[in-house]
Amino acid sequence: SIFWLLVSISFTTLSTFCKEQGITVIGLCSAFDVIMVCRIDMLSILKIRSSSSSSLINNYNNNYLLLRQLCLLLSGVLLLILRWRIMGYATPTFQIHDNPHSFVDGAIFRAINYIYLYAINIWILINPGWLCFDWSMGCIPVITSFSDYRVYIATTFLASIILLLLYSVKDTSKHQSLLILSLVLLIVPFLPGSNIFFRVGFVIAERVLYLSSAGMCMLITYGIISLAKGTEKKRVIQIGIILLITLYTSRSIQRSKEWRSEESLFQSGEKVCPLNAKVHYNIGKLNADKGNNTQAIYRYRLAIKLSPDYDQAMNNLANILKDKGELVEAEDLLTKAVTIRPEFAAAWMNLGIVQAQLKKIGLAEKSYLQALRHRRKYPDCYYNLGNLYLELKQHQAAIQAWRNATILKPTHVNAWTNTLILLDNIGELKLAENVGKEALKVLPREHQVLFNLANIYGKLEKYTESEQFFLLALKEDQNNAKYHLNIGVLYHRWGKYDKAEEAYQTALQLNPSNKVTQDNIAMLQRQRNK
Incomplete structure (x- = not known):
């Protein structure tokens, strides 16, 4: 019926939005209508095989065939146009x-x-x-x-x-x-x-x-x-069918178990395709996420050996080597990665990080800018660029870079924190206060923002507000020795010596080797003994 045909077209539309293969259901519906519903002998119509005219007439007995086929054709064309538009009127580019x-x-x-x-x-x-x-x-x-x-x-x-x-x-x-x-x-x-x-x-x-x-x-x-x-061995065939169904069912259960975890899935892939670089790359990434860097390095190196132009594996391997302090090899890998794929923004940014650690400041800046050229909305790159400008003591450029990071990603904690610390250090306390309030609109419970804003209020001698934000920061991270130390400094300056001593003692318990805490306790005791 037309109703069920429209239902089928609707589901086909939904499936096409998920995966373009879904549009083939239109062709299947058309073939099913012609072959099974109307029983039309297309081979006879195409003169490939002779047939009686009466059978042809009987096959055309369904008056709604052309209407259904037209609906399917129009639906298919519209879906193709819509899908083509979603794809930007261009086929994807593959390597x-x-x-x-x-x-x-x-x-x-x-x-x-x-x-x-x-x-x-x-x-x-x-x-x-x-x-x-x-x-x-x-x-x-x-x-x-x-x-x-x-x-x-x-x-x-x-x-x-x-x-x-x-x-x-x-x-x-x-x-x-x-x-x-x-x-x-x-x-x-x-x-x-x-x-x-x-x-x-x-x-x-x-x-x-x-x-x-x-x-x-x-x-x-x-x-x-x-x-x-025409055979008498139907019993044998029935047993064969049962065995076949049992075998396929067992394999389906086994394959489903392999898909339950990434580890079992990737290991099964290695058994089938041991020369597949992507399989080893995924196993390496899984190990890196688990902190097993030795195995991750081995897998990334194997992936690169199997596919020498595997830029993503080079990028990930370089990141691990960078964290291990093997900066020279990391720089070589990242340089090769961006040579293979010049538009690889993440590799450009990571190259900039490595070059900055190698004190190749000029090259690092160029790498960051190259990354931003290929990916304009890249908050992490702006953040790292700001860190580079901070090292160069270009404070306004650093603040602007971090500002770009927070505009693109308002929840970028590190960019907000660095901005507050820098403004605090250069004496821009009122501006820092405003920035801190802006950050709290999107991160109302972020303890780093609360802590730095508390420090700023303390320097502005707004002790009540400073205490309030210190307590909020401690509520979110109560085992942070630095937070207890700084609220102790606030109470110390405020003249609330009992609370200052309590805060200092808590900080000392959390970090017994902190010399600043020990000195502050000694200073507090001398002041009390006067």
Whole structure:
């Protein structure tokens, strides 16, 4: 009915917004309508096979066919236009490591690579024991020579598909519509990921096989029907089906368990694609997040060895080496990363940080500005640029850089804190007070802002306000020795010696080796003994 057709189009629209493959459902609905609902013999209409006129007339008996097909066609066109507009009227740009097979020189070898990938996809549908979360970066090496044995696999697969299509044309059994619909359901949903119409950003993506798997199930069903026809071993076939379903169910459960955690997922990927640089990169990143830097370094180095132009792995490895103090190698890695990908803003910023630590101040500033040139809304880069200007004693430039950081990211705590400290140090206490109030509008419970604002009020001799903000800061971070020390200084200057001593003693308990706290306690005792 038209109602259910509109429901189907609505769900197709939602799926297309999630993933462009969803638009293929329009084609599937069209094929299902023609083949199964109206029972139209398209092969007879196209004169590929003869048929009686009466059967053709009977097949056209549905008067709403053209209306449904028109609705599907218009919906498909509108969805394509809308999706194209969302994409900015341009196809995405991919790098060679995303899909190296589409960058192979020569149309013949490119076609051979594509056909081989189609064969791998079919093999995954038949035997889902060989699954990986990412198939890029050397997981499947490209075919560049006719001596490669995989050329024969691609040729055999192509011949098999052609024979299957010819068989579907010549089949005159009552199950022919099932065979044709199976092939449509197998092939059509795969077309957006086939590299035929446009380059895609993956080698193999198991997600594009979700709908195609339904076609494969129907094709297997057709094969079972054909095997069972005219045989007395139906019991054997039934047992085989049960075993097949049990095997696939067990594999689904096993794969679901692998997806429960990143660690198990990445480890399963390493077993399938040990030459995939991205697999090792993800394992390295996972170890880095856990603080296991030794293993992270090993994995990042392995990823770079497998893919020498892997700029993201270079950036992450350089960050770990920077934290370990191995600045020279970190600088070399980051320089190579921005050479490979000049628009890599994060690598430019990290290069600036390393160069600043190496006291290459001029180069550091250029690197920060280069990062901002490629990513204008980059609050962390503005923050680091402000730190560089602070080191150069360019105070106004530093304040402006931190201001840019807080405009882009109002919750950037470090930028607010550094601004307050610098304004405090240069004596701009009234301006610092205003900045602190502005920061508290977006960070009302941030103890660093509260603490620095309390210090500023203390210097302005607004002791009541200073005490208030010190207590608020301590409420958020009550085990901070510095906070107890500074509120003790406030009480000391205010003449509230009992409270000052209590604060000093708490600070000393939290940090017994603090010389300033010890000196302040001694000073307080001398003043009391006078």
